[in-house]
Amino acid sequence: MDNVRTRFAPSPTGYMHVGGVRTALFAWLVAKQANGKFILRIEDTDTERHTEGSEEHIVQTLKTLGLNYDEGPDIGGNFSPYRQSERLAIYKEWANKLVEKGRAYADPYTPQEVEGFRNKAKEEKKPFLFRDYRPENPPRWDGTQPLRFRCEPKDYSWHDEIIGELSATKEAVDDFILIKSDGYPTYNFAHIVDDYLMQISHIIRAQEFLASIPRYLNLYEAFSIEHPAFATVPFVLGPDGKKKLSKRDGAKDVLEYITEGYLPEALINFMASLGWNDGTTQEIYDISELIAKFKLSDVQKSPAKFDDKRLIWMNGAHIRRLDLDELYKKVEGFWPEASKAYDESYKKKVLTILKDRLKYLSELKSLTGFFFEDLRVKPELISQDKKLDAIDNKQLQEWLLTARQSLEQSDFSLEDITKRLNNLLAQTKQQPAILFSLIRIAITQAPSSPGLFETIEVLGKDRVLKRIDLQIAKL
Numbered sequence: 422m423d424n425v426r427t428r429f430a431p432s433p434t435g436y437m438h439v440g441g442v443r444t445a446l447f448a449w450l451v452a453k454q455a456n457g458k459f460i461l462r463i464e465d466t467d468t469e470r471h472t473e474g475s476e477e478h479i480v481q482t483l484k485t486l487g488l489n490y491d492e493g494p495d496i497g498g499n500f501s502p503y504r505q506s507e508r509l510a511i512y513k514e515w516a517n518k519l520v521e522k523g524r525a526y527a528d529p530y531t532p533q534e535v536e537g538f539r540n541k542a543k544e545e546k547k548p549f550l551f552r553d554y555r556p557e558n559p560p561r562w563d564g565t566q567p568l569r570f571r572c573e574p575k576d577y578s579w580h581d582e583i584i585g586e587l588s589a590t591k592e593a594v595d596d597f598i599l600i601k602s603d604g605y606p607t608y609n610f611a612h613i614v615d616d617y618l619m620q621i622s623h624i625i626r627a628q629e630f631l632a633s634i635p636r637y638l639n640l641y642e643a644f645s646i647e648h649p650a651f652a653t654v655p656f657v658l659g660p661d662g663k664k665k666l667s668k669r670d671g672a673k674d675v676l677e678y679i680t681e682g683y684l685p686e687a688l689i690n691f692m693a694s695l696g697w698n699d700g701t702t703q704e705i706y707d708i709s710e711l712i713a714k715f716k717l718s719d720v721q722k723s724p725a726k727f728d729d730k731r732l733i734w735m736n737g738a739h740i741r742r743l744d745l746d747e748l749y750k751k752v753e754g755f756w757p758e759a760s761k762a763y764d765e766s767y768k769k770k771v772l773t774i775l776k777d778r779l780k781y782l783s784e785l786k787s788l789t790g791f792f793f794e795d796l797r798v799k800p801e802l803i804s805q806d807k808k809l810d811a812i813d814n815k816q817l818q819e820w821l822l823t824a825r826q827s828l829e830q831s832d833f834s835l836e837d838i839t840k841r842l843n844n845l846l847a848q849t850k851q852q853p854a855i856l857f858s859l860i861r862i863a864i865t866q867a868p869s870s871p872g873l874f875e876t877i878e879v880l881g882k883d884r885v886l887k888r889i890d891l892q893i894a895k896l
């Protein structure tokens with residue numbers, strides 16, 4: 422398709438969860454792969470839901486993830502402005518076109534009266550349609566009453582790039598509000614005008630608008646304009662697979678994941694996989710592969726399920742794809758305080774042996790403390806280990822002493838450390854789960870660590886011997 426122009430059109434209401442950002446990602450991918458344009462439009466016409474600072478939050482989220490837009494409120498473009506609140510005159514002009522054609526009218530009813538119609542329909546067990554209560558002689562629209570669309574009900578069928586062929590009967594078409602009494606347009610009206618004027622080729626949006634499409638089709642016809650292609654993205658459900666994903670399901674704001682050290686490329690991969698795959702078993706994609714392979718027609722029709730364990734797994738997989746220098750740069754702000762006294766080469770050694778275990782970057786603090794400072798001996802690490810707890814302290818001391826004596830003689834090459842510790846197993850006739858656990862606790866005072874031999878090598882002889890001594894003294 423020529424001139425692909427997609428848009429992300431969020432309402433600035435604060436929180437941006439993976440479901441919302443996924444819609445932006447799909448739209449961005451469709452634009453990128455066609456060398457098209459991706460547009461950010463802020464839909465801020467619901468003054469009650471608007472929250473301070475949320476436009477900045479949206480912009481920052483997109484930029485952090487690398488979902489850069491070609492036109493938007495802060496950078497402009499050929500179709501400015503990109504904030505709906507700054508386009509009120511445009512909506513008024515388009516509303517007047519409908520008034521002139523006799524396709525819009527001032528709604529004279531009070532909200533109570535409309536409520537009365539609704540109740541009446543309920544009593545009559547009929548679906549409520551405003552058009553059944555259309556006023557015969559509506560007043561002139563002076564901008565203080567809501568302006569309503571005068572629909573021409575009919576059956577529709579249409580194509581959705583994701584769902585396929587859809588249809589609805591004329592009961593789905595009704596008179597809806599175009600401009601509210603506060604002078605702001607509704608989403609239902611404004612997006613149609615904006616998508617048209619901004620030459621949007623594809624509307625990629627969430628499922629909650631699906632039922633309204635027949636009304637939109639009727640409005641496109643009233644304006645005699647073509648509609649863009651529609652692509653309806655299925656919901657993202659919470660981990661229970663029952664209801665729409667929400668904060669309560671532990672779905673964090675996307676920027677919060679970044680703060681915790683999730684990689685933007687992992688979040689992108691994860692969001693793309695919410696409801697999309699290319700029909701192979703591949704799970705890890707980088708961004709350029711996603712651009713090449715993503716197809717709206719491969720997006721599944723059924724809802725996707727949010728699973729934060731999968732996100733953690735994917736993040737780890739992306740961490741392991743980085744080379745050491747790249748990873749070193751990314752973890753810059755995540756080291757523990759005590760690491761300040763250490764140089765790059767030591768920290769890179771730590772990273773090298775830790776890389777395979779790192780799930781997200783903010784874990785670095787808790788996982789690496791012992792590489793940078795001697796931690797207090799924690800007797801509970803031994804008492805909580807069933808095997809070690811069953812052995813008396815004298816024996817533990819003795820083993821540690823033997824290990825110390827052997828390591829003292831070592832040249833501290835990984836090879837020599839490995840040989841010596843393996844010999845020690847033979848000599849004491851103990852399993853690694855006992856002997857190596859004991860040594861590991863002594864030198865790390867942590868519940869887990871990278872491989873023992875590597876950890877010993879990186880820590881260096883002085884620290885290792887000193888920590889063994891400290892442990893012996895405490896037993």
Ligand code: GLU
Pocket residue numbers: 429430431432464608612625626627
């Ligand atoms: N402003 C709408 C929302 O945030 C956008 C829907 C659309 O993409 O058209 O839900």
